[in-house]
Amino acid sequence: MNANSSNSLLVVPTGALKISEHPLTDFHRDNPILLSLVIPTYKERNNIENIVNILSRLLDEAIPGNYELIIVDDDSPDLTWELAQSLLPDYPQLRVMRRQEEWGLSSAVIRGWQVATGRILGVIDGDLQHPPEVLIQLLQKIEEGADLALASRHVDGGGVSSWTIIRRFLSRGAQVLGLIILPGVLGRVTDPMSGYFMVRRSAIAGATMNPVGYKILLEVIGRGQVREIAEAGYIFRERTEGESKVTWKQYVEYIQHLIRLRVSTGRLGKISQKVNFPVGRFIRFGVVGFSGVFVDMAVLYLLSDPSTLALPLTRSKIISGEVAIFNNFLWNDAWTFADVSMQQKGWNQTIKRFLKFNVICLAGLVLNVVVLNIVFNLLIPNRYIANLIAIAVATIWNFWVNLKLSWRVTDVK
Known part of the structure; x- marks a missing residue:
């Protein structure tokens, strides 16, 4: 594993947001592991120990020794990264990265994947709003042949706990807008706003990502070679600790992201690749x-x-x-x-x-x-x-x- 021996933190990759085709191997093993799960964080000090404990117990039972948890923290002022680092002796599958010159959930996820050693790459929120037990369902769907498995609020078994009418309207409105602007991407899944999923490394290897805001799933589907997609229902939970990161800025960035993907993956994007312009x-x-x-x-x-x-x-x-x-x-x-x-x-x-x-x-x-x-x-x-x-x-x-x-x-x- 690419880690700084002086402080046990992972070295932050630089350059293009691109995933390598072949997984890295760390000094403990010669072969890549099965699952690398990234947990992007910012001001999650009150949640981080709990989620690491829950995920470790869950995955130790399902795939013992065949996974890693990668916390990517955007230099939280509450020192989330420092608390996560203190957990390393008790959780051998845990890795921690502290970013000080880049910010943003989507790029944090990709930076985590860049240092990952797994054949399957995943992401889960660090605020316990994503129920960890759904991970096992997603993993099973990947092992059954899916290139991408996502947790959805809009299939059987899915939903939200106590959203306001305004938030429900904005969420559905964003989905409808996405279907209008980018039907070839958003039309393939029931919950394109989901930030809880797993993807085969081979499905996104070599693709240069260019995310905006929080919605990394749009980049994965739009730029990757994702053939088969499977979904599992989940109930989106309300926070018990920390503060919500959802603001009007995220909705603006979402629209910006849709337009960028539409341009870069449509006919103009293909022309751009052919003429190198x-x-x-x-x-x-x-x-x-x-x-x-x-x-x-x-x-x-x-x-x-x-x-x-x-x-x-x-x-x-x-x-x-x-x-x-x-x-x-x-x-x-x-x-x-x-x-x-x-x-x-x-x-x-x-x-x-x-x-x-x-x-x-x-x-x-x-x-x-x-x-x-x-x-x-x-x-x-x-x-x-x-x-x-x-x-x-x-x-x-x-x-x-x-x-x-x-x-x-x-x-x-």
């Missing part, structure tokens, strides 16, 4: 650029129109372009290139990306001004149409050079 990323860049058009146009009007400040066109264009650059950087960093910026946390890294983006876009702005004046003075004597043409030319320049320089996909510590 990031079509989906370019579309997001274009959407952001479109928002910048409104910013650019508004500022240009305020500065250059004869009815407002009536400044010279070139000077007005430079100012409006710089304001639009700042707007576009914020959106691109948070959305278009979010997978890269997530690996490069901190103000220093953000400022570096902005400076690069600004220099590149200023070069694009020079190109923009040249095209604007050529079109306005020689071809179309309308400042706004000329400006749109100039923006289109500069957008292609900005995307390609920023892709290569500002948001480079590199391994970072």
Whole structure:
């Protein structure tokens, strides 16, 4: 096992979120184990010892010595990782990872799978809302031939304990929205929002994951080679300890995730793979650029129109372009290139990306001004149409050079 001997914590993988085809083996064994179960945590100090105890007793009886529990903690302020680490002497199948430069449930699950030694990879919440006994049913379904086995609230034996009407409505609404946007993925399961499942390593090996928010199951089905899917009912329990992580942000991220998967796995995604061009990323860049058009146009009007400040066109264009650059950087960093910026946390890294983006876009702005004046003075004597043409030319320049320089996909510590 890839562990740091000084503190017994697993070393956090870096780079692409991709699962290797062949399981790692640790120093205790030559052959891979059967099951690696990841437990992503954040501020779960009051639950962690209980869930480790319950899962260990359950799996010791079902598959003794043939499993591992991998806790991946996002540097909880309540020191969940430290308490989990203290349990290592009593639970030989337990592994603990502390992440300090990445955050998010979905990426935590994948990082855990990357260090896993099992042929079957699983995930379960660390808050005891997922009944552990269902694990045995899921394992049996995998052993019977399923590539993916998930616990569902919407089949026989499933349900929720005491959700409010609003939460039920949001959950069902999210599922219906998903069926509209991505029917080929969500239509294959009854509970696409489930975060409790197992998958064969071979079904997702080699696929580069690009998750957003909490819903890792969408990535597994959408990007993996999952043929047969089986489901088992479970009752979603209410928390007894800790605090809920569900906020409006998760619903927004879910919609964002659906759109990203739709673009990357649909026809545009296939074209992108054939021509080796990031079509989906370019579309997001274009959407952001479109928002910048409104910013650019508004500022240009305020500065250059004869009815407002009536400044010279070139000077007005430079100012409006710089304001639009700042707007576009914020959106691109948070959305278009979010997978890269997530690996490069901190103000220093953000400022570096902005400076690069600004220099590149200023070069694009020079190109923009040249095209604007050529079109306005020689071809179309309308400042706004000329400006749109100039923006289109500069957008292609900005995307390609920023892709290569500002948001480079590199391994970072």
